[in-house]
Every structure is written in C-alpha cells, then in structure tokens.
Amino acid sequence: MTSELLNVQGLETQFKTPEGIVHAVNGVGFTLKEGETLGVVGESGCGKSVSMLSILKLIPQPPGKIVAGQALFRGQDLLQMDNDEIRQVRGGQISMVFQDPMTSLNPVMTIGKQMAEPLMLHMGFNKAQARDRSVELLELVGIPRAADRLKDYPHQYSGGMRQRVMIAMALSCSPQILIADEPTTALDVTIQAQIVELVIRLREELGMAIIWITHDLGVVASIAHRVAVMYGGFIIEEASVKELYANPRHPYTIGLIGSLPQIQAQGRKRLYSIEGMPPMLYQKPRSCPFSPRCRWVTERCRNENPLLESINDNHKVACWVDTVTGSERA
C-alpha cells in the first residue's frame, strides 16, 4: 500500500450546452495508492462521475472538454494519450463498472460473446481460451452453472447477476484500478450487500485499487479506506474513512452525515437538513460553492474560494472556517 498508482492534479472539465458552458469539474486533484479503495461521495451533478470519466477520456468531446489538468498513471499522463494509447489502458489496466447493469450490456449479444471481446482484444486470447477464462471469471463472481450461462442473453439474468457480469468483465484483464460508478445504486439492499461483499472479497484476492463513486454514505463506510467528498465540481474534504465519519470538518460533510437517519437511534429526532440546493455550474465558482447554503458563512467565503488544505496527516478540507471553533482559519 505504498507506491502511488494514480496522481490526478488540477483536472477541469466543461460541457457546452445551449444554456452556456457548464463547469462540471473545477480543479480536482487526488492520489490513489496500490491496493487502496477511494470512495468518492457527492450528490448528483457534483462532478464525481465526470471527473472519473475524464481520467479515462470517456467524456464525449464535444460537447465535453477537458480544459486542464493531468492524470499520471504510473508516471504517464492519461490525458495526453491519443486514442489508440488510451484504448490500451481502458478495459486493460484501468477498467470501469457502470451504474446501470440493465443498459450497459448489449441486449442482442450473448454474455459469452460480450465477455470474450475484451479478452481477445487486450489479452490476445483465441476463442477457446477466452471462453475458458470467461467461465473462470463468472465463477469468480459467483454465477452458478457458469459454462451454461455463457449462451444466455442479458435479459435472462437478474439485475444483481448482470452487475456481477459487469464486474467479471471489468476484471477480465486483471486491472490495476477498478473504477466503479454507483455500481449498486440500481440494486435492492440485499443484492447490494451481495455485491459489496463480492467486491471486498475480490479486492483481497486480486489486490487491485478501487475508486468507488457513490452518493450513499453508508456503502462508502463499509468499503472505502479513504473518502473524498465532492461539491460543485471540487473535492471539498478528503480523509481516511474513520476520520471522516468521526470528525467531519466541512460544513457540507457535516450536513450530509447529519441528514442521515440513525438506524440505531432511539427517539425521533428531527433530521438535520441543508437548506437550498446544489449550485448550477454555469460560471466557474469564484467564491466557495457551498457558501449560499452554509451556516458558518463569512464575508471571505463569498469572495474567495478556499483550496483543499491539510489539517492533519490524513485529513484535508477546503473551508475558510474552522467548524470546530467556529472562527476563521488563519
């Protein structure tokens, strides 16, 4: 868990829309170590998916545009690669699992064919080898009668099974990084628990690093080592998972954790709610993007945007106010 696998700095992505330019990602930076699981949390539109898609250049360009930044994967900048080079990385060393297992599989191709595709492309397998490896992979993710089920089409699989197939496909070339974009959001809780358990087991067996994008703070608590919280296209807080839940420092994180009902709680407390709604990103924020909803807001927050700064070894926060003391940071 020591060497650095991925180092992203100053990533900015914009989209051109008829209403104007949407500044979806406004300077995101983070690192990912070998074998580590990073949880990326935020509400819809905060830029969490777009950041990760940008790293793999999966943003449709146009209307999207990666304006600035670098993403060093083992010292090579992914953002500078041409299409052929990035294709070698995608699905090979870095692979991705998407949210919706219903739409990310091709409905008119058998599961076997779809699984063989990356294997023949990236690993140079022939048909028979690809088939054997597919069976192995399906068994790995817990699909019973794997050899028979290769002939089935996606509609013959349930939602949870399809997500297992997606994970098997993502793992097929032994990636070093698995990016999972809300992989359990479309699933029921009991199926979600199965998938989380599966990913934790596979992580131990295969030792890959994972970026787990989600809006569910509960799922992140059970799977991540480190968590980055995003808001308005920025990472506004980053900490080890225990530190984040025990000592959230950014007003948004505090509100987000406070707005969850406590399952162990006894009485009926009123939920803490963050008033207002997330910003529309038609302008690049010059002030703190959370300032209109923040109860600690000061004059400085409305004029300057705070940068992510370390407050101790494993905790970074982007806020002008120290929410523990309530006074402005020096």
Place this chain on the structure above:
Amino acid sequence: MTENEVLIHVDDLKMHFPIYRGVIRRQVGAVRAVDGVSFKIHRGETLGLVGESGCGKSTTGRTMLQLYQPTAGKVFYEDIELTALKNEPMRHMRKNVQMIFQDPYASLNPRMTIRDIVAEPLVAFGTASGKAIDERVRELMGLVKLDPDFMLRYPHEFSGGQRQRIGIARALANNPSFIVCDEPISALDVSIQAQVINLFEDLQKELDLTYLFIAHDLSMVRHISDRVAVMYLGIIVELADRNEIYKNPIHPYTKALLSAIPVADPGFYETHDRIVLEGDVPSPANPPSGCRFRTRCPIAESYCAESRPEFKEVSPGHFVECFKWDHPDNQRR
C-alpha cells in the same frame, strides 16, 4: 397512538395481474403481485411499508386507493368499504384519500403551470372557484414552503425536491386525511431527502394526516414510521412497532434486510457480521409453495414447502409469518 380509532382497514387484499399468451390471448397464469395482505392504520399514524423491488408494496398502495381493481379482499376507510363503491362515489372519496408518487419528473404535466397543477383537484371537485382558487394555491404553496410567486412557472423550472413539494401540495389541495406516499424520496439527493422528510412530519402534525409510507430505504422508514410492515413476494412477513421491529426482528427475511442496510459508520463493520442472502427474489408469477421465503431462507426445513405459515401475533402488536419464529435456529442475529 395505537389506541386511536382505525382509519384504514385492509382485509386479505389480493391483486393478481393476468398473463395472456398465444393468438387468442388465453390467460395462462397470473402475476400475484399482492397475495393476501391485511393490516390496519390508525388515525394520525404512519405505517411504513418496506420491501425489495417487485415485492408488491407499490401495488398494495395503488390497489388500496382503487387505482387497480383488486382481485379479492376488502379495503375500508372509516366504515366505508372502498372496494364496494361504484365509480362516482369512489371519485368523491378521493378527496379524502390521496397519493404522492415516486418520480417528481414524471408525475407533473410539463405543459401545465404550477398553479394549474395544484388547482386541478380543486377544480375537479368544485371545492373552490374564481379568486378562491388562487388564494388556496398560494396557501398550499406556502404550506409546502415554496414561494407562491412561482405559481405561474412550469415544472421544468424546478429542482427534484421542489417538484416533489408541488406533488405534495397537489395531494393536500382537498384536505385529505389519508395519503399513500409511494417512495416519495427515492429519486431525491441525500440533503434534499432530509428536507422533504421534515416537511412530511411537519404537515402530519399540522394537518393531522395519516400516511402509508412506501419505501425501500429502511433507515428512512424507521425514522418516519410508527409501525413498519415488511413485504416479501406479495405478502407481509412481519409487522410491528418500529422500535420493536428494528431491535427485535423475528422473521429471517427481516433480519437479513436489516443487516443489509449500509450503516454510515466505518467502525460498525468491525463489530457486526452481515447476513447476506443468497440468490434473487423468485418470480411472483410462480411463487414457491408454502412459505414464500423458504428458497432463500437460511433456516428453512422441508415442511416449510408444504403449507403457508400463519400470520401470527407473537407478542402484542408484533405479527410474524414464519413456522420457526421461536425455533432455536432463529435465535442468532
């Protein structure tokens, strides 16, 4: 609260959707979406209805309001049997029983202004006319904490949370006493969910409302409900007071469902083991014989396949449908 009068009484409600096949569209089977559920809801109470997708919880809510013609069973509102009402008297009953839908994007007509959407029930029942309509719409928008000056805007100008508030205002227009909330917060972001839940609670206190709160988010259901019913494959497997069911779940399915909830506390998983269920929910067109849950149940026996267990009151107000509810196998949590 349980001593209060019963407002809604559902008695062995069934809703089967026929499956037709072949050229002459012969009926070859039925999807047993709801297959005999019974419960009561007291005035001023919130009953939470939880379960996984396809378990029949939404169908139960819709069938109760006669949005589907039930296959069997009765639904009473006070002492009026809704299931026996003809179309016109049922239409008038709808003033008292309302529904809030899951998808705030699909449940509002994009070509109508907020004023027209919220005023529609008023016009339909003739409860207000002329200037009184605008006044009532303003009042309703204030009630759900929306700026009444926005009433001439269209739904697309509002965010998800605001649209859900519009849906709530529409449901409240004719002062209903019972509202079926069908996954009203599932489509919303976390920080917005808390706003809407707080609004539901405020409105309940202010207007003395009774809710059936359908959801798959068990922690939210615990927060808002007085009692909770757990559904699996068309039947209610367990029903109890909210603290009782979360502290002392008895049915193996309830236990697994509760243990599957992700807890926003990283230390929790060091001290707690999860019960992870194998497999998927069977098809409601062809449910297992006997106990519905036996195919995924960790403690099932051969006799579970033979007959359906009784929905039994095991302690006051705590109902469970399981043969092995007090068996030693069922003790571990």
